[in-house]
Amino acid sequence: MTEQATQALVGAAQTARLAPSVHNTQPWRWVVRGDRLELHAVPARQLQEQDPSGRLMLVSCGAALHHALVGLAAEGWTAEVERPAGEPLAVVRAVAHEPADPHAMQRLQLLQVRHTDRRVVSPEPVPPGVRQALVDAARQAGARLHVLRRDEVLQLAVMVEHADEAHRRDERMRAETASWVGGDRPEGSGVPAAVLPAELPLTTVAERDFGVTGTLAAGEGHDTAASYAVLYGDADEPDHWLRAGEALGEVWLCATGHGTTVLPLSSPVELDFTRQALRRMLSDTGYPYLVLRLGVADPDHAGPPHTPRLPAEQIIEVVE
Known part of the structure; x- marks a missing residue:
């Protein structure tokens, strides 16, 4: 059973490589020890200027943890998860195996097609039932999702404008962004030009201006049909940031299953x-x-192409 569990955990860590992360930094590392899979943060891939507290780093790691658990379930494994205070961030154990459930396999397939889409959304609004499903998904994963009213969306637009202006005025933030965004990204991380709009689309809430020109056709029209939501929780501590990432993964999976695109906007939470x-x-x-x-x-x-991923050998270690 141990050898079989080890192989399953390596596969789960492989699935976690598909997870979203801020600026596609992929700030995680996995260590497989028998029937134990450890998740570690990698501060070297933390955004020091835009995320000095590590909040977005741990949200990203939580999304990777979510993906790993989906991968295990798709292989028929029941998992137990410990979330210690500190390092490792989480310990996953594969404890029982049975034939794979078709629904669990479908969830894995959704993760494999999930992507970030910065294009203008269609003029069709997200149905109320889908919005409620996303709210429910966040709650079940340990966080909450508040879908904004129209007046709140306008307030958000002003916040984002102020946040983007602050970023543009900060030379160190601009330099940090430039190190992660644009070009072909052959090293396997960061945001390549191929997934960035050639020109900023017309949106109620401005998309982040990375200061580089992309090659993606943004689409026509204005995103008046888009919905905006805030992912939030009861506390602002590292264990809650990790849980928020797990909730982000679940919300995104649910959205993908309903034909709904997701674009995370991190700039409003980067500044106090x-x-x-x-x-x-x-x-x-x-x-x-x-x-x-x-x-x-x-x-x-x-949809746009998937962002690149770091080589498995760089983020997955198997300890014999």
């Missing part, structure tokens, strides 16, 4: 003054971790 403004929008009932733009995918156009 906009993060506090978001908290006031939540009536001080929680702490914001990330903002999401939601839209109906355009069925007539294929």
